[in-house]
Amino acid sequence: MIRRSLASTTTLAAMIAVLLIARAPAAGQAQSPATKAAPAKAAPAGGKSWTPPRTPDGKPDLQGVWTNNTVTPLERPKELAGKEFYTEAELQALAKQERERLAQVEKEGQPPANHSGVEGAPAEDVHYDFSQFGLDRGQAKLAWNRRTSIIVGPQGTVPPLTPDARKRLAEIRAKAKGHEFDGPENLSLGARCLARPNVGPPLLPAAYNSNLQIVQGAGYVAIETEMIHDVRIIPTDGRPHIPESLHQWYGDSVGHWEDNTLVIDTTNFTELSPFRGAQNLHVIERLTRADEDTILYQFTVEDPGMWTKPWSGELPITKIDGQLYEYACHEANYALANTLRGARVAEEQAAKKSAK
Amino acid sequence: MKTKLFVLIGLLLAAAPAFAHHGFAGEFDVTRPLKLKGTVVKWEATNPHSWIHMDVKGDDGKVVTWRIEGGSPNNLYRLGFTKDSLPPGSEIVVDGYQAKDLSAHAVGKSVTFSDGRKLFLGLQALKNDPETKK
Amino acid sequence: MIAGVAVLCVLSLAAPPSAAQAPAYRAPRTANGKPELSGIWQALNNADWDLEGQAAAAGPVPSLGAVFAKPRGLGVVEGDEIPYLPAMAAKKKENQANWVKLDPEVKCYLPGVPRATYLPYPFQIVQSQNTILISYEYAGAVRIINMGAPTKAPADSWMGWSNGHWEGETLVVDVTSQIEDTWFDRSGNFHSDALHVVERYTPRSADTLNYEATIEDPKIFSRPWKISMPLYRRVEKNARLLEYKCPEFAEELLYGPLRKKPSN
Numbered sequence: 062m063i064r065r066s067l068a069s070t071t072t073l074a075a076m077i078a079v080l081l082i083a084r085a086p087a088a089g090q091a092q093s094p095a096t097k098a099a100p101a102k103a104a105p106a107g108g109k110s111w112t113p114p115r116t117p118d119g120k121p122d123l124q125g126v127w128t129n130n131t132v133t134p135l136e137r138p139k140e141l142a143g144k145e146f147y148t149e150a151e152l153q154a155l156a157k158q159e160r161e162r163l164a165q166v167e168k169e170g171q172p173p174a175n176h177s178g179v180e181g182a183p184a185e186d187v188h189y190d191f192s193q194f195g196l197d198r199g200q201a202k203l204a205w206n207r208r209t210s211i212i213v214g215p216q217g218t219v220p221p222l223t224p225d226a227r228k229r230l231a232e233i234r235a236k237a238k239g240h241e242f243d244g245p246e247n248l249s250l251g252a253r254c255l256a257r258p259n260v261g262p263p264l265l266p267a268a269y270n271s272n273l274q275i276v277q278g279a280g281y282v283a284i285e286t287e288m289i290h291d292v293r294i295i296p297t298d299g300r301p302h303i304p305e306s307l308h309q310w311y312g313d314s315v316g317h318w319e320d321n322t323l324v325i326d327t328t329n330f331t332e333l334s335p336f337r338g339a340q341n342l343h344v345i346e347r348l349t350r351a352d353e354d355t356i357l358y359q360f361t362v363e364d365p366g367m368w369t370k371p372w373s374g375e376l377p378i379t380k381i382d383g384q385l386y387e388y389a390c391h392e393a394n395y396a397l398a399n400t401l402r403g404a405r406v407a408e409e410q411a412a413k414k415s416a417k
Numbered sequence: 418m419k420t421k422l423f424v425l426i427g428l429l430l431a432a433a434p435a436f437a438h439h440g441f442a443g444e445f446d447v448t449r450p451l452k453l454k455g456t457v458v459k460w461e462a463t464n465p466h467s468w469i470h471m472d473v474k475g476d477d478g479k480v481v482t483w484r485i486e487g488g489s490p491n492n493l494y495r496l497g498f499t500k501d502s503l504p505p506g507s508e509i510v511v512d513g514y515q516a517k518d519l520s521a522h523a524v525g526k527s528v529t530f531s532d533g534r535k536l537f538l539g540l541q542a543l544k545n546d547p548e549t550k551k
Numbered sequence: 552m553i554a555g556v557a558v559l560c561v562l563s564l565a566a567p568p569s570a571a572q573a574p575a576y577r578a579p580r581t582a583n584g585k586p587e588l589s590g591i592w593q594a595l596n597n598a599d600w601d602l603e604g605q606a607a608a609a610g611p612v613p614s615l616g617a618v619f620a621k622p623r624g625l626g627v628v629e630g631d632e633i634p635y636l637p638a639m640a641a642k643k644k645e646n647q648a649n650w651v652k653l654d655p656e657v658k659c660y661l662p663g664v665p666r667a668t669y670l671p672y673p674f675q676i677v678q679s680q681n682t683i684l685i686s687y688e689y690a691g692a693v694r695i696i697n698m699g700a701p702t703k704a705p706a707d708s709w710m711g712w713s714n715g716h717w718e719g720e721t722l723v724v725d726v727t728s729q730i731e732d733t734w735f736d737r738s739g740n741f742h743s744d745a746l747h748v749v750e751r752y753t754p755r756s757a758d759t760l761n762y763e764a765t766i767e768d769p770k771i772f773s774r775p776w777k778i779s780m781p782l783y784r785r786v787e788k789n790a791r792l793l794e795y796k797c798p799e800f801a802e803e804l805l806y807g808p809l810r811k812k813p814s815n
Binding site for chain 3: 243255277279389392402
Binding site for chain 2: 270404
């Protein structure tokens with residue numbers, strides 16, 4: 062069985078950026094003139110009208126502890142092109158196979174994957190078993206939905222890169238080759254505990270601990286993701302973005318309410334996060350409480366210098382019991398030092414060998 | 418068509434995003450598999466990875482404390498475990514790979530108690546035993 | 552009338568207003584009737600240098616001259632001294648002498664409570680009915696304060712486990728389960744895993760809060776002790792927290808020696 066693994070020191074997002082193709086109609090409307098996408102209203106679950114709960118100051122209540130853990134891949138496999146949704150029967154079959162997969166994993170351990178930190182390297186066993194720590198995605202609550210990919214539309218894949226972006230990414234990859242473990246700055250932002258792709262924006266599922274908490278206060282919505290305890294605080298007072306010259310790992314977010322939907326507009330990213338090589342990234346997110354246990358999460362990503370068209374995705378976020386637990390990362394990041402030290406020892410040994 | 422779809426579903430499910438956020442095979446050596454038997458000194462329930470410190474008696478009779486890399490404890494907390502769920506003195510067996518820097522540390526591909534029960538979820542059975550419930 | 556005013560004056564002088572007594576200021580209310588603490592706040596003192604106050608002195612890096620020297624500072628400890636157990640006072644001195652190597656702030660480690668409050672960076676309170684989130688600009692530190700029925704932590708953490716409730720105008724937060732690796736300041740003041748902190752946030756004017764923290768740790772101190780200070784609202788238009796994910800700036804320190812040497 063082919064196991065496509067999304068490993069390595071390049072961020073998950075960078076892998077996506079490199080691998081992707083066509084696009085789908087944008088699912089959100091930005092205030093900025095840059096996007097001409099039509100708004101998509103989130104339909105209430107079950108087709109009935111449902112009144113979402115409100116905070117004491119009258120805003121739609123998105124609060125609570127949630128997960129976007131899913132089996133749905135970001136991109137639709139080629140074989141399912143044109144098939145945007147599973148039928149109910151197919152979804153049941155999917156759920157059954159997921160249960161069977163988990164049972165097998167719990168018995169036999171996690172299958173090999175590319176754990177090398179080097180793009181395209183072969184699969185191997187060198188990893189702790191996820192399921193022993195309850196970190197297999199099937200061991201946490203899954204946000205089931207009938208989509209065949211997170212990316213919406215007939216093709217369900219990311220649009221082609223622009224020729225410029227293709228060239229830029231090729232140059233970055235060429236420079237990085239053979240230098241994957243030279244120093245901390247050669248490792249991924251996640252390995253350095255600086256930033257993680259699941260925070261985005263857009264918020265995308267992490268392989269485990271894919272949890273978030275939303276707290277709403279006067280004029281602000283705070284979204285904390287469990288990894289790496291990152292908080293995005295979104296002002297809803299109509300203020301402008303921070304100056305163009307300022308760049309942040311998670312960009313700068315401003316939001317506003319459209320009926321029952323929180324619309325978040327984010328700019329001012331760096332060139333490394335969340336998509337390596339993107340120089341003018343603009344992300345629009347829409348969060349709508351669909352029912353008691355569900356938030357419908359929609360997003361549109363655009364960067365005319367990176368992709369030929371904007372691309373959009375949609376996935377449900379489902380309520381979980383309990384709270385977020387602290388994911389202090391940098392404080393006990395022994396692995397980073399160990400990785401560098403291991404690389405130095407390996408180099409020494411290789412040098413001794415060739416000196417013989 | 419139906420068979421094809423099921424095969425596809427299988428493919429999708431198998432391609433679980435094992436998000437190696439750093440180069441594990443850069444840190445550990447696939448050509449140095451090992452099997453360690455010893456007793457737990459402590460469980461450092463940290464992120465991004467937890468570490469089991471264990472005393473292993475070598476063939477020369479000397480005791481070396483090994484550090485075994487494992488996973489984030491966060492979902493274990495959700496499943497009802499605590500930082501005390503792996504008591505010092507527990508006898509464990511580790512199947513894994515040694516670090517590339519050749520020091521006394523390894524990644525624990527599979528960790529079990531000496532009776533074969535798996536860490537940590539093997540403890541679940543014990544937790545549900547009415548005898549052990551507080 | 553004059554006598555009444557005189558009596559009032561005498562009373563005011565005799566009993567200076569403190570957070571424990573009914574304050575003169577009543578904060579605006581949230582939609583569910585609680586004092587509104589939401590906003591961006593910052594301490595403006597030298598507490599992070601030394602809770603007990605300090606003399607001015609040269610900094611640890613001569614080439615930074617006056618940019619990073621130690622400013623003179625008043626302490627924030629009630630009674631001026633932190634009451635170490637005799638056996639622990641020596642450890643504090645050792646910490647202090649080696650603070651550049653040992654202070655977790657140098658490595659951009661999470662600061663714990665109460666240090667997170669008086670680091671020289673702003674923080675933001677996002678106040679909801681059942682939850683109060685405090686996001687700190689430093690290191691992206693964050694805490695969730697549970698305002699419902701108190702819960703217990705399954706594990707220790709850098710930022711601790713916070714349960715809060717209201718006492719009149721004051722938000723009282725009970726913080727337990729902090730790991731022992733944080734310090735209180737850059738002068739080596741430290742604690743054990745038995746640390747128990749009770750914070751009190753009381754609005755004292757439209758743009759200031761009174762902050763108090765009672766610190767208890769029977770393994771380290773001979774009795775509980777208290778710090779207090781005002782917190783100031785960041786009132787500039789569109790004030791916001793910016794990213795200060797400082798682990799990046801500690802990388803050279805932590806990993807520089809492990810870097811690949813350039814080949815000759």
